[in-house]
Amino acid sequence: MASVGRRSAVTADQGAAASDCSVEAAAMRLVSVTKTYGSGEASVTALNDVSFTVPRGSFTAVMGPSGSGKSTLLHCLAGLDRPTSGQVFLGDTELSSLKEAALTSVRRERIGYVFQAYNLISSLTVEQNITLVPRLAGKAVDQGWLREVLEHVGMSRYADRRPNQLSGGQQQRVAIARALVTRPDAVLADEPTGALDTRSGQEVLRLFRHIVDGTGQTVLMVTHDPVAASYADSAVFLADGQLAGQLARPTPEQVADRMTHLGNR
Structure with missing residues (x-):
């Protein structure tokens, strides 16, 4: 598949902590989200007062050292984990306040x-x-859209x-198609190239x-890969559970340099 041009939906400068995007144009939002596991002296704060917005129709990479809160952020956005405080929105739906049955339906x-x-x-x-997923939910599969997804x-x-x-x-392409077939508001990908060789990983990123x-x-x-992040419109960085900057239209070199400085925090 030929590489295609990058969208210019995100214009935040390198030090920005959140996308400059109206609420109406937001696919996902975190608003002052804190997530703490455990209690008392044994408690661990995985996210600490994090706010940022993901614009509709954008490709965003989230990066940070091990233990920075990346997985927790992804799980909160996906409705797999509820924040200790703050709000998580998918479009105009606040996930953090939904009952379990409604949250399962949204997910x-x-x-x-992916x-x-x-x-x-x-x-x-x-x-x-x-x-x-649609068959387990008793939903009819749109055969026209299925053919289009397979083609994509x-x-x-x-x-x-x-x-x-x-x-x-190819298996990861199938997994991406599975994520697309319900016409979701957003696709969340957890290290989607981590198990792939370099060539296959680049094919998935181009996809x-x-x-x-x-x-x-x-x-x-x-x-965790600076090259993978360079395919995105924007790279958001986490360190110690907090936002630590953002790069618009990132290059591998810029991302690697930012990650090096995060590791020295």
């Missing part, structure tokens, strides 16, 4: 999640894996194959870039 229908380890079911075909991820020829007949990069530019999909990706 299933409005959030696409895991590092693909999480495909080996006994199912590519098409069955992609359509598993370059897997139309492989719809009847099983995961063990695919390369790692995310193509999806954002070609369909207006919102993608937020946690990564």
Whole structure:
């Protein structure tokens, strides 16, 4: 797949802590979010008063050292974890106040999640894996959109194959298609290239870039790789559970330099 041009949706300067984006144009927002695990002297604050906005139709990378709060931030945005204080919004829906049944419905229908380890079911075909979530929810699968998604991820020829007949990069493409098939408000990706070789990883990153530019999909990706972050419109940095800056239109060199300074905090 040919590389495509980058959108210019994010214009924050290098020291910005949050996207300059109206509430109406926001796909996701964190508002003064703190997340603490445990209590008393044994408590650990994973996020500390974090606020930032992800614009609709943008590709955002989240980076930081181990223990910086990246996974907790992703889990709060995905509705997998509730903040100790503050608010999490998906569009105009406040996730942090929803009851469990409503939150489960939002996660299933409005959030696409891509895991590092693909999480495909080996006994199912590519098409069955992609359509598993709506079928489990008793929803009809839009066959036209399914064909379009398969085309977007370059897997139309492989719809009847099983995961063990695919390369790692192809399996991750299937996982991305599964995240897209419900037409989610946002796709969240947790180290999506971590288990891939360099070539396959770049193909997946170009695919995310193509999806954002070609369909207006919102993608937020946690990564440790400066090259991966350079495919995004914006790289947001965390350190010690707090925002530590943001780069618009990042280059690998800029990201690596910022990460080096974060490691010295």
